[in-house]
Amino acid sequence: MGEKVLMKGNEAIGEAAIKANCKAFFGYPITPQTEVAAYMSKKMPKIGRVFMQAESEIAAVNMVYGAAGTGVRCMTSSSSPGISLKAEGISYIAGAELPCVIINIVRGGPGLGSIQPAQSDYFQATKGGGHGDYRMPVFAPSSIQEMVDLIQDAFDVADMYKTPCMVMGDGMLGQMMEPVEFKERPKRNIPSKDDWAANGLHGRKEHHIINSLYLSPEVLEKHNEHLQEKFNEIEKNEVKYELFNCDRENDLILVAYGTTSRICKNVIDAAEKEGIKLGLVRPITLWPFPCEAFEKTIDKTKKGYLSVEMSCGQMVEDVKLVSAGRKPVDFYGRSGGMVPDPEDILKKVKDILGGDK
Missing domain, CATH: 3.40.50.920 (Rossmann fold)
Structure with a gap:
């Protein structure tokens, strides 16, 4: 058993991501998740990793697209209206089959709503949110310990299936404090990223192109059929309750x-x-x-x-x-x-x- 430490939910998210080998974080402040970005801004540069406060939520999610395309583990976080702004980018990421983790600490809505806790982003998270025929694994922790554990799972599932994954808590979970233990998690057999990542690997005979644009309807339909097969596999293998x-x-x-x-x-x-x-x-x-x-x-x-x-x-x-x-x-x-x-x-x-x- 490891040592338990008392942590605020949002800060525990950041530490869990670091321990899951998140190499880059791109975010923008919005209550009630701002402490995630604040924590990452302090810790990531000290360990030689990337923290970037983008100029907007839209910029942040597109930076995730770029970093994920190189094959590194990366993450963004926001709260409800901010996730709405990221929705187009999330659809692009799903279409380009890039692994990443998105944190949503949900606040009241619609619109700017309030900064109090809510669960009113369920439709947005589970029914798409962005455009097109895509799905996204969505994890819903009930405690800070479970949130820490599920962040590791989210990174693993993202890499296994080349997909964005969301960890969705509410404002209460982000702001409360509980004792947490950063346990060793079972290791999954993650496929190599060298056969698709645009990371300048030497010795390659062809360029790797990251893309979600298919102008031919026949080609796009085949791509969608491939995505649906992948989503069916996720439904078979990744259910938790x-x-x-x-x-x-x-x-x-x-x-x-x-x-x-x-x-x-x-x-x-x-x-x-x-x-x-x-x-x-x-x-x-x-x-x-x-x-x-x-x-x-x-x-x-x-x-x-x-x-x-x-x-x-x-x-x-x-x-x-x-x-x-x-x-x-x-x-x-x-x-x-x-x-x-x-x-x-x-x-x-x-x-x-x-x-x-």
Whole structure:
């Protein structure tokens, strides 16, 4: 066991990226993730790595495109409106098949919204965000320790599949402090980048060109078919989720991710004292969405599922999709930076169960 250190979430992100061998960071300040960039600005130059505060979010993501094209591990971070500005660049990166990690510490929206925590970027993260037929693995940690672990996973998955990966937390996770341990992670067999990276390797007989422009519709369709095959592989191999109290029959199963799932575990404890049995499905990858978790639990819930979110209802659509009408799906959410209250969630549970529990 390594030594645990007390760290703020945003700073732990930076340290985790450094330990994952991130060689270059490009960012732009925006609350509530600015400490990620601040941490990297102090640490990266001292260890001979690149930190660059770009002139805008658009510039930062295009710098990531360039650095990723050389084969080095690189990262950018932002919060909701900043990710919107990066969306075109993320689509370019996905189209050019370049590995990188994007951090989104979500704040309330739409528009400039607020600087308070939210989960209202779910659609943006999991349904594309940018243009074209692309997908992007999205990791949703519920603690700072898990965030540290998933950043290593995100870099590995990015390299394995030549794809951008997002680690999406909310403003609460970025700003809170918890003890974390920077553990040795299992090493994955990462393919060599020498056969595609534009890194000036000596002895090459041909130039490597990084591109996402295909003027021939036949060629672009073949490229899209290749990308879809890759996304299918990611769906098969990279799903992560937690089942809590789902090894029994429950009155209702909650579905929540990130810090909202921690609140839901408190709700489950409080409900147990009142004789109400609740379980929890916690997606850790928002895409690929853990459909398997619902196949495992569909027969273990009497009244179906309750999706609990810091949004007006986004993940609930995926819960309804995988439930496919077999069990009812309800929703409880708060928005604009308001955090769900355990008592209000329990009241919603009781309303759904009525007198029949």
